[in-house]
């Protein structure tokens with residue numbers, strides 16, 4: 001059996017699926033080690049600095065006790081310089097969608113990889129254009145169960161796709177990992193993207 005190529009410091013199924021989509025075999029190539037990091041923003045912390053700090057903290061915590069390159073990532077939805085994390089409940093989710101409805105916002109995802117080259121990190125910002133969503137639709141969307149564990153309270157890869165008119169930037173970054181930039185960091189840390197026998 002082949003040994004893992006990468007440690008993923010993440011509990012997010014989306015991040016595993018995105019890595020699988022670029023050819024990683026989740027069962028064999030990736031060692032999943034979720035880490036618990038305090039995600040409270042610092043006072044007046046700019047959103048980009050915030051997601052970069054958390055991505056680096058996740059990679060650093062996850063890399064304990066291994067020589068494997070270790071990836072950490074963090075996604076935040078940003079509207080009017082406000083950082084929206086995951087909704088605490090139904091009312092919070094409704095407030096978030098009300099803020100996002102009928103306008104554009106930014107999604108920032110930072111990815112950090114601790115490896116032989118030290119800690120390498122980057123942040124990708126994508127603009128998402130959302131149509132207006134009425135109260136009834138918001139309630140129905142909450143009832144679908146989808147918003148609960150998503151930054152900003154929506155999932156572009158799920159039923160919220162019907163709310164999204166267009167995206168300027170990286171679609172995969174909105175889902176949780178900017179694949180173009182992630183691939184570049186993986187290569188710089190010596191993780192092969194094309195392996196013989198790999199599908």
Ligand SMILES: Cc1cn([C@H]2C[C@H](O)[C@@H](COP(=O)(O)OP(=O)(O)OP(=O)(O)O)O2)c(=O)[nH]c1=O
Pocket residue numbers: 009010011012014015034035073074075076077086107149150151152154155156157174175176
């Ligand atoms: C905006 C948006 C976010 N999300 C998800 C991506 C992230 O998983 C989540 C943001 O929370 P994060 O704190 O970035 O990640 P996580 O807690 O899910 O996982 P971990 O910290 O262990 O890596 O929101 C979507 O799946 N679709 C979307 O459209």
